[in-house]
Each structure stands twice: as C-alpha cells, then as structure tokens.
Amino acid sequence: xxxDYLWDKTGEDAEIQALENALMAFRCEETAPPELPQKxxxxxxxxxxxxxxxFGFAFAAFAAVAVIFCxxxxxxxxxxxxxxxxxxETTAPKNEDQVTDGQIIKTPDDVIAPVKIVQTTAPRVAAKxxxxxxxxxxxxxxxxxxxxxxxxxxxxxxxxxxxxxxLMLALSITGSKLKIVKDKIxxxxxxxxxxxxxx
Amino acid sequence: MPDSGMTRNIFFFAKSETTAATAALKTSAQAQIVxxxxxxxxxxxxxxxxxxxxxxxxxxxxxxPRDEVADIVQEVxxxxxxxxxxxxxxxxxxxxxxxxxxxxxxxxxxxxxxTEELSEDLRQKENCNAEAREILKTIRxxxxxxxxxxxxxxxxxxxxxxIAEQTGLTPESVRVNLHRxxxxxxxxxxxxESK
Numbered sequence: 125x126x127x128d129y130l131w132d133k134t135g136e137d138a139e140i141q142a143l144e145n146a147l148m149a150f151r152c153e154e155t156a157p158p159e160l161p162q163k164x165x166x167x168x169x170x171x172x173x174x175x176x177x178x179f180g181f182a183f184a185a186f187a188a189v190a191v192i193f194c195x196x197x198x199x200x201x202x203x204x205x206x207x208x209x210x211x212x213e214t215t216a217p218k219n220e221d222q223v224t225d226g227q228i229i230k231t232p233d234d235v236i237a238p239v240k241i242v243q244t245t246a247p248r249v250a251a252k253x254x255x256x257x258x259x260x261x262x263x264x265x266x267x268x269x270x271x272x273x274x275x276x277x278x279x280x281x282x283x284x285x286x287x288x289x290x291l292m293l294a295l296s297i298t299g300s301k302l303k304i305v306k307d308k309i310x311x312x313x314x315x316x317x318x319x320x321x322x323x
Numbered sequence: 324m325p326d327s328g329m330t331r332n333i334f335f336f337a338k339s340e341t342t343a344a345t346a347a348l349k350t351s352a353q354a355q356i357v358x359x360x361x362x363x364x365x366x367x368x369x370x371x372x373x374x375x376x377x378x379x380x381x382x383x384x385x386x387x388p389r390d391e392v393a394d395i396v397q398e399v400x401x402x403x404x405x406x407x408x409x410x411x412x413x414x415x416x417x418x419x420x421x422x423x424x425x426x427x428x429x430x431x432x433x434x435x436x437x438t439e440e441l442s443e444d445l446r447q448k449e450n451c452n453a454e455a456r457e458i459l460k461t462i463r464x465x466x467x468x469x470x471x472x473x474x475x476x477x478x479x480x481x482x483x484x485x486i487a488e489q490t491g492l493t494p495e496s497v498r499v500n501l502h503r504x505x506x507x508x509x510x511x512x513x514x515x516e517s518k
Contacts, residue, residue: 130476130501131483139514140477140505146455147478150389152380157372158397160365160404
C-alpha cells in the first residue's frame with residue numbers, strides 16, 4: 125500500500141508524510157488573483173486560409189492562360205489562321221526604247237504593263253527561341269501593304285508627258301552614242317596593241 | 324483463488340474507467356472556464372486562478388528561489404490572461420499554463436535582478452525551516468522531470484492523478500517520475516527505504 129500513498133494518498137507512509145509535513149511551509153497560499161488590466165483587446169484570430177482559398181485565384185488565372193495558349197496553338201497547328209494575300213495592281217509606263225545598231229526602236233507610249241505585287245503573309249511556324257541567335261530584321265507588313273507604285277500617266281499632263289518622253293529619248297540616244305564611242309576607243313586601242321606586238 | 328483475482332481485475336478496470344470519466348469531465352469544465360474568460364468574465368478568471376495556482380506555484384518553486392515565486396505566479400497568470408485567445412485547444416489550458424510557468428522560470432535566470440540581504444526576522448524564520456529548505460534544495464538538485472513532479476506531490480499535496488490532469492502528462496509518466504524521483508531523493512537524503 126506504500127505505492128498507493130505516493131500516488132493517491134491512500135494508505136499510510138510515515139516517511140512520505142514526514143516529508144510532506146516538512147515541506148508544507150512552502151505550499152502555495154491561497155491568494156487573490158492578480159488585478160486584471162482594465163481593457164483587454166481580444167483579437168479574434170482569423171482562421172487559417174485553406175490551400176485552395178489561398179491559391180485559388182492563381183490557379184484560375186493559370187488555367188485561363190493555359191486554355192488560351194492551347195487554343196491558339198491548335199489553331200496554328202491546323203493552319204486555320206487564314207493566310208492574307210494582298211494584291212496591288214499598278215501600272216507603270218513602259219517607255220524603254222531599244223537601240224539596235226544605232227537605230228532607236230521606239231516603244232509605243234501607251235503600252236502600260238501591269239505590275240503585280242503579291243504580298244503573302246508567311247505561315248506561322250513555331251520555332252524555338254535561341255537566346256544567342258542573331259536577330260533577323262523583317263520588313264514591316266503594314267508598310268508593305270501601303271506601298272503603291274506611282275502612276276505617272278495619271279499625274280502628268282500631255283505636254284509634260286511629251287517632254288518626259290523626249291528627255292528619256294535624248295538620254296537613251298546619248299547613252300547609246302557614248303557606248304559607240306567607248307567601243308570604238310576600245311577597238312582602236314586593241315588594234316594599236318596588236319600592231320605594237322606585231323612590230 | 325481465481326475468483327478473487329478476477330474480481331480484483333474487474334475492480335481495477337472499473338476504477339480506471341471511473342478515473343478517465345472524471346478526468347474528461349474536469350477537462351470539459353476547464354474548457355468552459357477558459358471560454359468564459361475569453362469572453363471577458365473576471366469571475367471565471369478567478370476560478371481558473373484558484374484551480375491552477377498550486378500547479379503553477381509548484382513548477383516555479385521547483386526552479387526559482389522562494390521569494391520570487393509569488394511574483395512569477397502572478398506574472399504567469401497575467402500573461403495567460405492576455406494570450407488566452409491564442410489557445411486553440413481550450414481543454415489543454417493546464418499544459419499551456421505549465422509551459423508558460425516553465426518559460427517564465429527560465430526567463431528569471433536570463434534577466435539579472437538586484438538582490439537584497441535578508442532582514443533578521445526573516446533569517447530567524449528561515450532557520451526554523453532549515454530542514455525543509457534542505458529537503459527542497461535536494462529536490463531541486465534532481466533532474467527536471469522528477470523535481471517538478473515531486474514538488475507538486477510533496478509540497479503542493481496534489482495526487483498523481485491531479486498532477487497528470489493539470490500538467491497534461493500521462494498518468495503513467497507521472498507515476499514513473501514519482502517513483503524514480505522518490506528513489507533518488509531517498510538516496511540523496513540518506514533515507515533507507517522501509518519495507
């Protein structure tokens with residue numbers, strides 16, 4: 125029964141009782157509770173946010189971005205994005221006269237050759253981006269679309285057109301004459317060179 | 324004598340079940356008191372103070388000089404009152420208070436305090452309790468786990484079951500601590516175990 129006294133004070137144990145009596149002087153005396161502060165601000169601790177509540181918005185944003193990305197990706201893969209073809213038809217005066225053996229063969233003034241500018245957007249191809257790759261300068265598509273060849277026939281008056289033609293003719297004649305002169309000089313020089321070698 | 328043995332076992336289990344039920348009731352009562360204190364009930368705080376003062380006093384007495392114990396007990400309860408809302412498990416208020424008391428006792432030795440010489444009257448009073456002081460000193464020299472349980476049992480007069488309920492330890496741990504502590508104390512005091 126000795127152990128019981130130590131545990132729950134049942135029975136008797138003189139030795140432990142003697143210790144208890146000796147140490148009773150140190151026992152806690154009943155005192156009044158401490159004076160509490162006048163105002164106590166009790167802070168209700170907010171419930172910890174659950175995992176989904178915390179990251180829900182981030183997940184939603186990520187899912188939306190992923191869906192948009194996938195949609196665009198499959199559109200590109202199936203070539204569903206239309207290829208834009210822009211055709212700009214322009215006319216330009218074909219006024220280059222041909223010179224054959226000193227004779228000028230004049231081309232008719234009114235012949236206008238249509239010029240076709242086909243602008244095609246290249247199909248989009250997914251490519252890996254290399255950091256160290258040299259950047260390729262691409263022409264601005266918007267600028268290409270707006271390019272229009274000037275139509276002098278529409279802007280020039282009859283007199284201006286005549287003067288333009290005459291000027292062109294004179295330039296071509298001058299050019300051909302100069303070519304003839306140059307050829308002759310080259311020929312003389314060659315002949316002199318041959319003669320020199322013969323001598 | 325198989326019948327008597329069986330009867331003894333039945334009584335043992337019945338007793339342990341009754342003890343567990345009583346402990347559960349006490350725990351729920353403690354939780355209710357804590358709830359009331361959280362709502363600002365000063366009377367409930369008085370009940371809480373009365374209920375746990377011996378335990379807190381014993382824990383501090385096992386570590387700190389006797390003159391300082393009363394002040395530290397008050398500090399512990401004030402601190403508990405301020406932070407009671409942060410206690411999630413209201414039923415574990417005893418273990419929580421015990422932890423605060425241990426921390427405060429440790430804090431006492433970290434902060435230097437000015438000391439004064441005892442007056443004549445006090446010296447005489449102390450001399451009267453020389454034997455008791457010697458025993459307490461010996462208990463304090465024991466390992467932490469033993470000295471705390473022994474002070475609660477021998478100084479505060481709590482039973483093993485009460486110690487377990489209030490400190491949050493298991494009854495088995497308290498029993499072991501009591502017996503091993505008593506054995507060490509006997510050895511140190513030079514008392515021969517009577518059979």
